[in-house]
Amino acid sequence: NGLAERLIGSIRRECLDHIIVLGEVHLRRVLQSYADYYDRVRTHRSLDKDAPVSRPVQRTASIKSFPILRGLHHHYVRL
Template sequence: MDFFVIPTATFGVLLGFVVVSHRDRRILHLNVTAHPTEEWTKQQLREAFPWASAPRYLHRDRDKLYSEGVRATLTHLGIREVPSAARCPWQNPYAERVIGSIRRELLDHVVVLNETHARRLLREYQRYYNASRTHLALGKDAPETRAVQGPEHGAKVIELREVFGLHHRYERRTA
């Protein structure tokens, strides 16, 4: 898990919060706030791991936002935290890679107006990332596995817009 900065049109700063699965590169949780507090962060952890779905370990950096209360919530959820060394973002490569993808593939191409707009953009990007975006580490598949469409699915290839038209996915359909 990690936090990242989202600049807004009015020169404000929002903080995004992401939780990524190491196993299948799936974005488990993504949210944004203008005022990150201990209570907000604890609630994000509860939302990221509902119904006893928490992993055994969770890698995090040493940000001040991970207070004693947040660490207690991790313990309550049955998660052992694995903090990285101070000022070493390379020790949390999966979260850093996802944050870089969010910046390059979404935030560099839109002007975020406010917190609600950022949340809407991030939710749409999360759907795209998990269902359509391919990953070399997953054998050029998406985290949510999908079947390869051969010519038997139809000769016509159609374009499906994703993330408000920033990205596209293509499927075969019968004519």
């Protein structure tokens, strides 16, 4: 299945290739954090650079960075 292979590849390339997993509980926590990032923050080209859980457009304000997965990825928002 192409969709499953694409998702597994994204998880491996964007997450697990950069983290040393310390056990099953740690792996589950990392994967849950990545799933939240993937669904709520990460842009998807097929969704016109929006996330699967749509969010409002932020027009003007200062930009703040929030680390995800201890800084592996970041979420930038206007405050």
